[in-house]
Amino acid sequence: MTAHPKWYLPEDRYFDPDPAQRRVAMELYASVADLPIISPHGHVDPRLLADDHASFGTPADLLIIPDHYVFRMLYSQGIRLKDLGIPRTDGVLIEKDHRKIWQVFAEHYTLFRGTPTGAWLAHSLRDVFGIEEKLTKGTAQGIYDEIETKLRSQEFRPRALFKRFNIEVLCTTDAATDRLTYHQSIRTSGWNGNVRPTFRPDAVTNLLNPSWRENIRKLGELSGIAVDGYPRFIKALEERRTFFKSMGARATDHAVESAYTAELSPAEAGSIFQRGLQGKANAEDAHRFTAHMVMESARMGIEDGLVMQLHVGALRDHNELVYRSYGADKGADIPVASEFTRNLRPLLNRYGIDSRLTLILFTLDESTYARELAPLAGHYAAVKLGPPWWFHDSINGMNRYFDRVMETAGIHNTAGFNDDTRAFLSIPARHDLWRRVGANWIAGLVVRGIVDMEDAREMILDISYRLAKKTYKLE
Amino acid sequence: MTAHPKWYLPEDRYFDPDPAQRRVAMELYASVADLPIISPHGHVDPRLLADDHASFGTPADLLIIPDHYVFRMLYSQGIRLKDLGIPRTDGVLIEKDHRKIWQVFAEHYTLFRGTPTGAWLAHSLRDVFGIEEKLTKGTAQGIYDEIETKLRSQEFRPRALFKRFNIEVLCTTDAATDRLTYHQSIRTSGWNGNVRPTFRPDAVTNLLNPSWRENIRKLGELSGIAVDGYPRFIKALEERRTFFKSMGARATDHAVESAYTAELSPAEAGSIFQRGLQGKANAEDAHRFTAHMVMESARMGIEDGLVMQLHVGALRDHNELVYRSYGADKGADIPVASEFTRNLRPLLNRYGIDSRLTLILFTLDESTYARELAPLAGHYAAVKLGPPWWFHDSINGMNRYFDRVMETAGIHNTAGFNDDTRAFLSIPARHDLWRRVGANWIAGLVVRGIVDMEDAREMILDISYRLAKKTYKLE
Amino acid sequence: MTAHPKWYLPEDRYFDPDPAQRRVAMELYASVADLPIISPHGHVDPRLLADDHASFGTPADLLIIPDHYVFRMLYSQGIRLKDLGIPRTDGVLIEKDHRKIWQVFAEHYTLFRGTPTGAWLAHSLRDVFGIEEKLTKGTAQGIYDEIETKLRSQEFRPRALFKRFNIEVLCTTDAATDRLTYHQSIRTSGWNGNVRPTFRPDAVTNLLNPSWRENIRKLGELSGIAVDGYPRFIKALEERRTFFKSMGARATDHAVESAYTAELSPAEAGSIFQRGLQGKANAEDAHRFTAHMVMESARMGIEDGLVMQLHVGALRDHNELVYRSYGADKGADIPVASEFTRNLRPLLNRYGIDSRLTLILFTLDESTYARELAPLAGHYAAVKLGPPWWFHDSINGMNRYFDRVMETAGIHNTAGFNDDTRAFLSIPARHDLWRRVGANWIAGLVVRGIVDMEDAREMILDISYRLAKKTYKLE
DSSP, X not given: OTTSOBOOOOTTTTSOSOHHHHHHHHHHHHHHTTSOEEEOSOOOOTHHHHSTTOOOOSHHHHHTTTOHHHHHHHHTTTOOGGGGTOOOSSOOOOOOOHHHHHHHHHHTGGGGTTSHHHHHHHHIIIIITOOOBOOOTTTHHHHHHHXXXXXXXXXXXXXXXXXXXXXXXXXXXXXXXXXXXXXXXXXXXXXOOOEEXXXXXXXXXXXXXXXXXXXXXXXXXXXXXXXXXXXXXXXXXXXXXXXXXXXXXXXXEEEESSOXXXXXXXXXXXXXXHHXXXXXXXXXXXXXXXXXXXXXXXXXXXXXXXXXXXXXXXXXXXXXXXXXXXXXXXXOOEEOOOOXXXXXXXXXXXXXXXXXXXXXXXXXXXXXXXXXXXXXXTTOTTEEEOOOOGGGOSHHHHHHHHHHHHHHHOGGGBOOOOOOOSOGGGHHHHHHHHHHHHHHHHHHHHHTTSSOHHHHHHHHHIIIIIHHHHHTTOO | OTTSOBOOOOTTTTSOSOHHHHHHHHHHHHHHTTSOEEEOSOOOOTHHHHSTTOOOOSHHHHHTTTOHHHHHHHHTTTOOGGGGTOOOSSOOOOOOOHHHHXXXXXXXXXXXXXXXXXXXXXXXXXXXXXXXXXXXXXXHHHHHHHHHHHHHSGGGSHHHHHHHTTEEEEEOOEETTOOOHHHHHHHHTOOOOOEEOOEEOHHHHOTTSTTHHHHHHHHHHHHTOOOOSHHHHHHHHHHHHHHHHHTTOOEEXXXXXXXXXXXXXHHHHHHXXXXXXXXXXXXXXXXXXHHHHHHHHHHHHHHHOOEXXXXXXXXXXXXXXXXXXXXSOSSOOEEOOOOOTTTTHHHIIIIITOXXXXXXXXXXXXXXXXXXXHHHHTTOTTEEEOOOOGGGOSHHHHHHHHHHXXXXXXXGGXXXXXXXXXXXXXXXXHHHHHHHHHHHHHHHHHHTTSSOHHHHHHHHHIIIIIHHHHHTTOO | OTTSOBOOOOTTTXXXXXXXXXXXXXXXXXXXXXXXXXXXXXXXXXXXXXXXXXXXXXHHHHHTTTOHHHHHHHHTTTOOGGGGTOOOSSOOOOOOOHHHHHHHHHHTGGGGTTSHHHHHHHHIIIIITOOOBOOOTTTHHHHHHHHHHHHHSGGGSHHHHHHHTTEEXXXXXXXXXXXXXXXXXXXXXXXXXXXXXXXEOHHHHOTTSTTHHHHHHHHHHHHTOOOOSHHHHHHHHHHHHHHHHHTTOOEEEEEESSOOOOOOOHHHHHHHHHHHHTTOOOHHXXXXXHHHHHHHHHHHHHHHOOEEEEEEOEEOOOOHHHHHHHXXXXXXXXXXXXXXXXXXXXXXXXXXXXXXXXXXXXXXXXXXXXXXXHHHHTTOTTEEEOOOOGGGOSHHHHHHHHHHHHHHHOGGGBOOOOOOOSOGGXXXXXXXXXXXXXXXXXXXXXXXXXXXXXXXXXXXXXXXXXXXXXXXXXX
């Protein structure tokens, strides 16, 4: 395969070209490149780590089928999801030949030029699998062979990679009604990997979730509390949070389309909840109830110490055809403009002044960084800003984040990095990219005379490692 | 004129100063600098190309009077439009002495420091007319003489410049009720320039257009279909599209204040249309009808293959005094915040999943680039993003576009470049600026280790030439 | 104190690292570094300059207690405002030991890494007080001593620093009901400092101000016009404007949450005003009345020639607890998204076409720079854009402003720089930062071949000195 072009991953990649800045960036990066990974928020399937023999499956199972960043780009160019092996919920047959899927992927690999997905894939293929050649039509099958062979070996089992990736702690995201069976297995298996669940109650707090009533039933079953109304619903949630805490959880996670918060009277909350149980809740009910439950979650966070994450602004399942045929999380969630200043005011006036609460805000609307989020985080003791999320978890997205957030919020009101990924293999690539872009940003401050090297060395440690650990109480 | 300062247009202009990046940018730029120009969307008057002897008029006719980029800047500093020779619709006398107009322009030329208009004008004056001196109070009349003399020669006739500019194809923008007389002349004249019309039905789909009923009458007359109601209106539009296609059109164009789309029932569409015919349609009627007609245009685009352009977010004729005295398109259109995610959902769910449709989106609200447009283009097969438009067709505007769009959408979900100009002379300047800024952007990716030179060479070809040609089906 | 690290304020700070750009930036900066300071808008207390013996108090009085930029950052990390000596309005005791306050500040000084506040403080401490060491836990008390000693000397009296800072003119901001006693003292004292008041009528135009009725009473008293209804309210305002003009005022200032403008009928204005006098005005009344008074202020500005400043988009006193305990202006104002295109249309159609009006717009929503404000300023003769405000008065904020505004508006439709500060000591630091960042921006244009050095030399003079002087009629 000597004639094939190689991956282009120079040692000083993602640094500005100016030699002075590059020198400083390299020095700062080198000081954190080998630090352990703190992964306080993500979507890795805990099953992968539940026993020593769990496997990633085929190269397509590993790199294409679970990764909506990858397949939505192929879909945008007219390739059908079923031809990529994405499982359908409606029983229609999908492509089963993973070599064929891989070939399609390889032949369209140029779509990823200049994208973060392209950068993560190149890093994973070269640094995890030792593949030097670029993925092309011609190299596709050879690379498939190589990955497949490696995936069969013990060194490429998830737990082996967890260790090789130097992951100090990994937090998953789990439904309120999850029994945490795999987390239980991890804990009882004797393996020393630090894997923690995160409590995500959206499916029981969002009345518009199609399975809401079923989820409430499960919630009752698991908590041992018959959820016949709002008061017991709150009790059951608190019970589940206690269980999650006992299983190592440090945080909760809440995904909402809008940051609207409002405290309902017990009477209003109760009657909306009853309408939900009767299948009669409308959109306004759901909107109000979600706003109230965000506030309730802050209250609970003060009481039990779980850190609260709020992910705002994704309109889920924009493409109804994809949703009907393939279900949720299929690369068809599209951001909307968000508002935080007015929407969070009730919550912040009630709970944001309390240092016991940690409220980490995530946005998909970058216009809120400098306008709303940095001023809020630069004032309220409870508020921290999460790192650039999703579409913005990229070189430019990070640069915009540093540019717009840090002058007003200061780095100590930010929460370090999250990889937020379901693609286990991309974890080191994503953290490495953050550390490089962060080092380059700080180096830019140094060569512009804004911070000195003493400060710079502290700052790169903070953003690469310490802030995530501290904010999520993982110390 | 030796003592006068010269235009400052260095060979490596618009490139970042870092020597490494500049070297790569120059190499990439050189590879596309002489490629033919694809101009798939713009507002050049086809009359200019209708016969061999058409002329641009005086220097003021050429460079000031038709160019609202130029005169709105002078107006912003208190110069009256009538003193610049802008024709009034109310009969008030305007300045007729074009030398005097030119002098005013020259004396205020410093207003254009650092603006794209300044860059285009300098390029046009130096590279098209061979004028080396900067335009100042002192050089104004000499430069006027020089341009005037050249404009009288055969080499400066529009068709000669079309050839000299190396324009492979030029698309104009034409009302649905335009007979395309000049396009007909171009086709029958034996001249081999490739000039195509574009179908723009706004004046017959926007019920609030003051001439709407008159336009509907003309539509009936030209289509040979008596437009007595909604069904025949649709038929007449389809008929006109067929005619435009037969005249070489490849695309339609739709300018809307909001991206709102909604499918009306035939009954609702019909009754709104009747209210329009009776002069009784209100703002809400117009809003709903436009939303519906955007959807109908997508349906027609699937059927007849015309590419659909949607220009969103200009509030037209903000300055009522200017509108009353001078009419539309007088530099008084001001952008408003735009929303695409929710507004386009009906259209995209109905037609966006169909690869036969090409829907090119243009925005004046850059906050939608990364938040809404890149995610939509990076998912739906039909959606492509148009280049930075109008106020954003500038060095910084392009840099922001590359920065915010490309990581999520990938370059293959973008539509290359449009000059979108009515200033014929600025066409090569605008394409050259795009190619330079594009080369510099890609060079930035190379020196940051994001793409290699193999990819970079393809990318500069794509954005400079191939994507526009492919997206607009001009191959 | 030799072992302590020194402030890092290199001579070429805030310039891009590229050597070519840095060379040009330094040349441009050097050409304006020593120009006098024009400070046309700010919040310095005129009492400080009212007599020769006024003093700044302790180091904490000077640098911490009046500066909400400083204490809101400490508050965001859980430090109580009362522990920083911030006076409470509710009588609760606050920290009185200013050495202790200073120590807390010093121990948290690392929070200001990479922030503009950090840059201003370092500049003030080193260049005004000659302190070379960084402020840390260890150096805190020694530095306190040094500042305290200097503050007792004649050279550190406010008037001495006014002269040392080379302030050509300083405008304060004063309520419509202010008697301008200190301004009177300045004028009669024989001191030759040029200090001017600015007319800010918000407290009498905003019906929701808790003291509105009391303010109206005072307005009547001071103007000698019994304000029993809307017509005399207008008369009284005009009378006060005349008084302010006679005291040297050149401008008015208006702070509004939204840019909404509307012209009410005299009847509507009158009845809202009566409801206000009866304590019955509601939020909608206030919203409409403010919109109307913004228009009225433009009319008055045309008549009396006072320049009109409009500061849009701060939601005041977001944190109710802080407001109740400490009052307004305590670092708890948070920006909201703003709209200018539609909101200002009534005003601009009525008055924006009149060159006698100067309307300077300020925003906290940077998404409006390129989308709305630059196009408006690049069209309407009356409109000028104010410099980046508040959270955006920073290196990155200025770079974003230059990037997004200048290509469309041109620099001549901008208003130069304001420091907008109540921290007198930070004035030279803020102007120096603007001049450096401006020089670097213009140098970037030069090395990118966008403007030549002839233009660049004019531009740096314009933005550093001439535009502010001209726009505010301080010539």
